[in-house]
Amino acid sequence: xxxxxxxxxxxxxxxxxxxxxxxxxxxxxxxxxxxxxxxxxxxxxxxxxxxxxxxxxxxxxxxxxxxxxxxxxxxxxxxxxxxxxxxxxxxxxxxxxxxxxxxxxxxxxxxxxxxxxxxxxxxxxxxxxxxxxxxxxxxxxxxxxxxxxxxxxxxxxxxxxxxxxxxxxxxxxxxxxxxxxxxxxxxxxxxxxxxxxxxxxxxxxxxxxxxxxxxxxxxxxxxxxxxxxxxxxxxxxxxxxxxxxxxxxxxxxxxxxxxxxxxxxxxxxxxxxxxxxxxxxxxxxxxxxxxxxxxxxxxxxxxxxxxxxxxxxxxxxxxxxxxxxxxxxxxxxxxxxxxxxxxxxxxxxxxxxxxxxxxxxxxxxxxxxxxxxxxxxxxxxxxxxxxxxxxxxxxxxxxxxxxxxxxxxxxxxxxxxxxxxxxxxxxxxxxxxxxxxxxxxxxxxxxxxxxxxxxxxxxxxxxxxxxxxxxxxxxxxxxxxxxxxxxxxxxxxxxxxxxxxxxxxxxxxxxxxxxxxxxxxxxxxxxxxxxxxxxxxxxxxxxxxxxxxxxxxxxxxxxxxxxxxxxxxxxxxxxxxxxxxxxxxxxxxxxxxxxxxxxxxxxxxxxxxxxxxxxxxxxxxxxxxxxxxxxxxxxxxxxxxxxxxxxxx
Numbered sequence: 030x031x032x033x034x035x036x037x038x039x040x041x042x043x044x045x046x047x048x049x050x051x052x053x054x055x056x057x058x059x060x061x062x063x064x065x066x067x068x069x070x071x072x073x074x075x076x077x078x079x080x081x082x083x084x085x086x087x088x089x090x091x092x093x094x095x096x097x098x099x100x101x102x103x104x105x106x107x108x109x110x111x112x113x114x115x116x117x118x119x120x121x122x123x124x125x126x127x128x129x130x131x132x133x134x135x136x137x138x139x140x141x142x143x144x145x146x147x148x149x150x151x152x153x154x155x156x157x158x159x160x161x162x163x164x165x166x167x168x169x170x171x172x173x174x175x176x177x178x179x180x181x182x183x184x185x186x187x188x189x190x191x192x193x194x195x196x197x198x199x200x201x202x203x204x205x206x207x208x209x210x211x212x213x214x215x216x217x218x219x220x221x222x223x224x225x226x227x228x229x230x231x232x233x234x235x236x237x238x239x240x241x242x243x244x245x246x247x248x249x250x251x252x253x254x255x256x257x258x259x260x261x262x263x264x265x266x267x268x269x270x271x272x273x274x275x276x277x278x279x280x281x282x283x284x285x286x287x288x289x290x291x292x293x294x295x296x297x298x299x300x301x302x303x304x305x306x307x308x309x310x311x312x313x314x315x316x317x318x319x320x321x322x323x324x325x326x327x328x329x330x331x332x333x334x335x336x337x338x339x340x341x342x343x344x345x346x347x348x349x350x351x352x353x354x355x356x357x358x359x360x361x362x363x364x365x366x367x368x369x370x371x372x373x374x375x376x377x378x379x380x381x382x383x384x385x386x387x388x389x390x391x392x393x394x395x396x397x398x399x400x401x402x403x404x405x406x407x408x409x410x411x412x413x414x415x416x417x418x419x420x421x422x423x424x425x426x427x428x429x430x431x432x433x434x435x436x437x438x439x440x441x442x443x444x445x446x447x448x449x450x451x452x453x454x455x456x457x458x459x460x461x462x463x464x465x466x467x468x469x470x471x472x473x474x475x476x477x478x479x480x481x482x483x484x485x486x487x488x489x490x491x492x493x494x495x496x497x498x499x500x501x502x503x504x505x506x507x508x509x510x511x512x513x514x515x516x517x518x519x520x521x522x523x524x525x526x527x528x529x530x531x532x533x534x535x536x537x538x539x540x541x542x543x544x545x546x547x548x549x550x551x552x553x554x555x556x557x558x559x560x561x562x563x564x565x566x567x568x569x570x571x572x573x574x575x576x577x578x579x580x581x582x583x584x585x586x587x588x589x590x591x592x593x594x595x596x597x598x599x600x601x602x603x604x605x606x607x608x609x610x611x612x613x614x615x616x617x618x619x620x621x622x623x624x625x626x627x628x629x630x631x632x633x634x635x636x637x638x639x640x641x642x643x644x645x646x647x648x649x650x651x652x653x654x655x656x657x658x659x660x661x662x663x664x665x666x667x668x669x670x671x672x673x674x675x676x677x678x
Contacts, residue, residue: 048364049430050185051196052120052132054095057088058147060194065205069260071176071214074164075156080191081109084147091141094149097196099130099189100158106135109150113138128433130188151192161186163318163660170261170316171279175213177261179315179331181324181662184365184434187253198363198477200250205243209260212239217265217275217313219257219326220247247327249307250475252361257326259313271295271305276314280334284314287337287344294348297382302355303467310354312347318631320660322346325353325375333632335598342561342597345383345396352378360470363477365434369425369515370478373446374466376400380447391531395562397447398527402569404444405520411441412518425449425480425515435662436669445521449514452523456506457491465490480515535563539570547581553589561597568592568603575610583613593622601626602635609642620647628655631663640667645674 048055062083067076084094098119106115115138121131141147157164165177180190188195207216215225224244265275266285269292274284291310299305312330314337323346324331330350336343356374363370383393411423421428425445427437454462469486487507491500510522534555541550556567571578587593592604605623608614614623627636628651640648652667659667 048196048198050129050365050432050434051194051198052095052097052130053194053196053199054093055194055196055199057091058084058086058094058141060199060201061085061146062201063191063193063203065191065203065207065256067205067207067258069178069207069209069214069216071164071178071209071211071260074176075154076159076162077152077154078191079150079152080193081148081150082193084149086141086143086145086147089143091145092137092139094135094137094147096133096135096192096194097130097185097188098133098192099160099186100126100155101189101192102154103133103192104152104154106149106151109148115149125431128431129185133192153192155190159189160661160665161190165261165316165318169318169658171277172262174262175211177277177316179259179261179313179319180257181320181331181660182256183254183324184368184438185254186435186662187256191253191256193253195253196364197252197254197361200252200361200475200477202246202248202250203256204246207243207245207258207260209241209243212241213262214241214260215263216241216243216258216260217263217311217329218243218245218259219251219255219329220245221308221328249327251327251358252477255326255358257324257329257331259315259329259331263313265311268292271309273309273311274314275311275329280314280337284334284337287339287341288312288347290341290344291347291351294344294351294382294386297385298348298352298355298378300385301381301463302378303470305354307354307358310351312350317629318658318660318663320631320633320663320666322632322634323350325350325357327354327358333630335630335632335635338561338597338599340561343599344386345379345562348382348386349375349379352376352382355470359475360473361477363479365429365437366426367479368427368438369442369446369449370480370483372442373425373444373450376443376447377450378466389531391529392560392562394527394529395532395535395560395566397444397451397525398532399562399565399569400440400444400447401525401527402566402573403440406573407439407441408518408520411439420518423518433665435665445514448521448523448525449511451525452510452514452521453487453507456503461494464494484511531560531563532566535559535566536570539567539574542571542582542586543574543577545582545585546579547585549585549589556590561599564597564600565603568600568607572603572607572610575607578607578611580611580613583608583611593619598626598630598632598635602630602639606638606642609639624651627651628658631659633663633666636663637666637670640670645671648674 064081066079069076106117107113116136118134119131120134161180161182163179167173167175170177185195205218222245226242262277263275264278265273266281267273268285268289272291274288276284295305295310307327309328312332314334315331317334319333322333336346352375356378357371362368380393384390408423411419414420418428422437429437468490491503513522605626608619614620627639648671
């Protein structure tokens with residue numbers, strides 16, 4: 030037992046309290062507050078920025094502050110109290126400039142001691158090189174009336190928007206003043222809006238035009254990646270006492286109707302984990318080029334329109350993002366090698382909420398099976414790579430040193446993390462595990478943590494709340510697998526199938542189709558009565574068995590279910606991917622449908638598998654045609670996929 034503990038602690042030392050993806054000296058000085066001032070010129074796709082910082086020194090002697098930046102034009106650094114201009118320079122590496130950015134070194138001109146506070150101000154300018162920002166022309170929007178801007182800062186992309194300590198280890202409050210040079214543009218940020226006021230421009234540019242000024246503040250500490258902005262012809266509509274939806278006017282009525290139970294979703298999660306402390310909850314349905322299903326920016330969740338299906342089958346994404354209000358936004362991973370501290374816990378809480386939403390635990394287990402299928406496929410894919418960094422992406426502690434942390438993002442921290450917590454719950458029991466999670470939130474509220482923090486907290490909680498014999502038995506069962514679950518590259522040490530009655534008939538139907546080799550099974554019509562997640566399981570299981578899926582089967586499936594005519598993007602991307610893998614999509618008609626899909630949807634979860642399945646020539650051609658539509662993060666991801674392809678012979 031002592032040896033097990035020693036090995037565990039030694040491995041945990043690898044990641045404890047260290048962020049390998051920041052150039053900042055965040056151990057020596059910590060951001061306490063940011064005030065952001067932005068002048069948005071969306072026509073020219075340029076933002077003039079000024080940021081004032083409040084730092085607290087945590088070293089004995091401090092003469093420099095190092096911040097993260099990515100492709101921005103620094104104009105001046107100075108002390109706001111006396112106007113003293115400070116020397117600065119950028120330390121860069123050719124590879125890291127593209128991968129993660131550069132280090133901005135600010136010479137303070139004097140020595141500061143432990144406990145001192147420092148105020149600095151930086152003026153700078155950013156544009157389309159900002160990896161966090163998507164600048165859209167009017168014709169790319171739904172309303173087609175004005176330009177549009179939205180951000181996506183997770184993982185470490187806020188450094189392209191603001192020079193700062195871009196690490197989830199540091200949390201701070203922030204305020205912002207945003208000025209737009211168009212009266213049509215409305216602005217929301219991940220904070221409380223204090224002011225929206227019109228005024229007349231007096232500068233030479235657009236002199237006399239009416240512009241808008243917006244002010245925001247967030248008094249709960251957050252990490253940099255949760256700063257967010259959306260600017261466009263967007264408006265807000267209430268969906269309940271505490272909730273609202275925001276979007277362009279064209280589809281807002283449809284979005285409001287689909288999300289009219291947001292207040293209930295919030296209540297489901299509160300029933301399990303405790304009070305929602307952020308005040309209001311608003312969800313922005315962004316343009317389809319948004320690279321994710323959702324992003325949990327506090328008070329301003331971002332979501333892709335693919336979650337709006339018409340039958341509320343996509344609202345699990347909304348439940349997931351609400352769950353981040355506790356796991357991710359309140360307790361945050363302290364580095365991107367511990368992303369599961371955000372996502373695994375969030376999926377666990379999401380599925381507690383879905384149990385109330387569905388009223389049937391079996392349907393929740395179907396979600397777990399879909400996730401399990403996709404996790405297993407990724408573990409196999411990552412382990413087939415000769416690159417040890419890529420292999421590590423199959424674990425809950427991927428290697429990210431000198432790499433863009435975005436590269437390690439996948440369904441692994443979501444599903445592998447969820448399964449670890451599901452296993453722990455089974456060892457500890459459901460009621461006590463709920464109590465443990467509430468205690469974990471209370472202990473680490475508004476702080477950053479890693480898996481070693483959670484392990485130590487859990488073991489201490491068990492010791493204090495269980496009798497000696499039960500504590501020792503449970504601790505032994507946890508110690509036998511915890512380290513393997515987090516660090517091993519292979520399958521989780523305990524295999525969970527999540528089999529249930531709701532999935533049994535799905536899996537039986539899959540087998541019937543394969544055995545029939547194109548002949549419709551006798552009960553094939555039961556597919557039409559499946560819930561959306563059962564249909565996803567059907568398609569993901571066919572993907573898993575794709576070697577046995579012939580063109581004859583695919584042809585008969587399409588004839589029976591008309592899958593390519595469905596509007597649910599969760600089903601379409603799986604079907605299209607399967608169509609390419611099985612060569613069913615070789616004819617022009619099917620390929621044109623798939624090509625149209627990747628030109629209308631920019632969600633990486635949905636387009637990346639398709640680009641992976643395509644041959645290099647086709648993938649390159651389609652990407653070039655759609656490049657202007659995609660968000661910078663999606664472009665980066667697809668370019669990496671294409672670079673890894675070989676030319677088909």
